[in-house]
Amino acid sequence: xxxxxxxxxxxxxxxxxxxxxxxxxxxxxxxxxxxxxxxxxxxxxxxxxxxxxxxxxxxxxxxxxxxxxxxxxxxxxxxxxxxxxxxxxxxxxxxxxxxxxxxxxxxxxxxxxxxxxxxxxxxxxxxxxxxxxxxxxxxxxxxxxxxxxxxxxxxxxxxxxxxxxxxxxxxxxxxxxxxxxxxxxxxxxxxxxxxxxxxxxxxxxxxxxxxxxxxxxxxxxxxxxxxxxxxxxxxxxxxxxxxxxxxxxxxxxxxxxxxxxxxxxxxxxxxxxxxxxxxxxxxxxxxxxxx
Numbered sequence: 545x546x547x548x549x550x551x552x553x554x555x556x557x558x559x560x561x562x563x564x565x566x567x568x569x570x571x572x573x574x575x576x577x578x579x580x581x582x583x584x585x586x587x588x589x590x591x592x593x594x595x596x597x598x599x600x601x602x603x604x605x606x607x608x609x610x611x612x613x614x615x616x617x618x619x620x621x622x623x624x625x626x627x628x629x630x631x632x633x634x635x636x637x638x639x640x641x642x643x644x645x646x647x648x649x650x651x652x653x654x655x656x657x658x659x660x661x662x663x664x665x666x667x668x669x670x671x672x673x674x675x676x677x678x679x680x681x682x683x684x685x686x687x688x689x690x691x692x693x694x695x696x697x698x699x700x701x702x703x704x705x706x707x708x709x710x711x712x713x714x715x716x717x718x719x720x721x722x723x724x725x726x727x728x729x730x731x732x733x734x735x736x737x738x739x740x741x742x743x744x745x746x747x748x749x750x751x752x753x754x755x756x757x758x759x760x761x762x763x764x765x766x767x768x769x770x771x772x773x774x775x776x777x778x779x780x781x782x783x784x785x786x787x788x789x790x791x792x793x794x795x796x797x798x799x800x801x802x803x804x805x806x807x808x809x810x811x812x813x814x815x816x817x818x819x820x821x822x823x824x825x826x827x828x829x830x831x832x833x834x835x
Contacts (some may be wrong), residue, residue, distance in 0.1 A: 549575060549579040549582075552571045552572070552574055552575060553571075553575075553579075553582065553584050553585065553588070555568075555571045556568040556571040556572050556584075556585075556588040556592075557584070557588060557655050559571065559592075560588060560591055560592060560595070563595070563719070563748070563749075565591070565592035565593075565595035565596050566589075566592070566596065568588055568589075568592040569589065569592045569593075569596075569664070572585055572588060572589050572592070581612060583609065583613045583616065583619075585611025586605060586606065586608065586612070586613070586619065586784070587606075587609065587616075587618055587619055587622060588620045589602075589605050590602045590603075590605045590606035590619070590623070590626065592608065592624050593605060594622060594625055594626045594629065596751075597629070597751070599626040599627075599629045599630045600630065602622070602623075602626040603623065603626050603630070606619055606622050606626065608725040610623070615642055615643070615646060616646075617628075617643045617646050617647045617650055617652075617653060620640065620643035620646075620653070621643055621650075621652050621653050622626050623639045624637075624639035624640040624643065624653075624656050624657070624660065625656055625659075626659050627639060628656070628659060628663060631663075632636060633660055633663055636660045637657065637660050640653055640656050640657035640660060641657070643656075644657065644685070644764065644829065645781050646765035649676075649680050650680075650825075651677040651680045651681040651684065651687065654673050654674070654676050654677035654680075654684070655673070655674065655677045655686055655687065655690050657673055658670040658671075658673035658674045658694070659689055659690070659693070660675070660695055661673065662693060662694065666821055667694055667697040667698050670690075670693075670694050671691075671694045671698075674687065674690045674691055674694055675772050677690070678691075682823075683714060684714065685711045685714040685715040685721055685732075688707050688708070688710040688711035688714060688721070689707070689711045689718075689720055689721050689724055689828045691703075691707040691709070691710075692704045692707035692708040692711060692725075692728065693724065693725045694706075695707055696724075696727070696728070701728065701731040701732050702732060704724070704727075704728040704731070705725070705728035705729060705731070705732045708721060708724040708725035708727075708728045709722075709725060711724065711725070712720050712725050712741075716718075717748075719744075719745045719748035719749050720745075722741045722742070722744045722745040722748070722754055723741070723742065723758070724789045725737075725738075725741040726738045726739070726740070726741030726742030726743075726745060726758070726759075727742070727745075727758070728763065729741060730742075730762055730765070735762065735765050736766060736776070737764050738762050738765075739759070739762035739763055739765070742758050742759040742762045743762070743763070745759070746758070746759040755806070758814070760826075760829055760830065762780055763829055764822065764826050766824055766826050767829070769821050769825055770818065770821070770822065770825065772816055773817075773821075773822070788807075788811050791807060792804050792807055792808050795807060
């Protein structure tokens with residue numbers, strides 16, 4: 545393999561490391577002959593296509609690479625991740641299990657299999673796999689991020705916040721860690737930090753519409769006009785309504801009719817405010833975001 549070919553492969557790896565998969569594909573397109581069939585060419589091309597959410601193409605490329613080069617853990621990891629993104633969970637599980645049969649202690653394979661389990665609703669099993677990965681890579685942004693995802697699936701918001709904060713400490717620029725931290729911050733009541741993290745994650749991944757939507761919602765929640773509604777954001781609306789009715793009729797029952805009437809009027813104004821203001825603010829924010 546000549547120096548030019550090796551340089552292209554190294555550049556492709558570099559572009560993947562800094563989350564520029566389209567540039568990695570540009571480099572790989574320049575490979576010809578045997579160089580285009582190199583193990584790394586298949587791996588980098590598959591990983592780049594997966595990062596661009598072109599998972600059907602990634603699966604074809606990675607399976608071609610496995611057919612040519614045999615079972616390599618890195619190829620199986622990329623294949624399993626692409627299959628998971630396509631919702632083909634049994635096939636993804638088979639890919640990760642095949643990789644783990646070759647290297648039972650590979651943290652990436654363990655974490656990849658954990659994400660498949662999470663997608664299948666097996667949070668406890670996913671947590672056990674993440675802890676196995678942690679025993680081999682204790683100070684890893686991927687491990688902390690996976691712990692945060694497991695905590696989210698189990699409804700443990702504060703644990704999610706703690707693990708996502710750890711992930712950010714390991715890599716402050718990691719978009720996935722920022723997205724997790726933003727979600728955890730919103731769930732635990734720190735809406736300003738939540739918006740900052742979600743906005744940063746969305747800016748780093750402009751093609752991710754789910755992240756953009758989450759950042760818009762966080763911006764909506766932080767708008768000054770939403771301040772009167774924030775105390776009720778994490779409470780079941782039915783419970784709020786029942787509480788208001790109990791207060792209104794309770795005041796009337798103890799002979800405080802005027803106070804009951806005043807509270808009822810305040811509650812009516814609050815209800816109208818909650819119905820009218822959020823859609824107006826959302827429309828203004830969507831316009832400013834260009835959507």
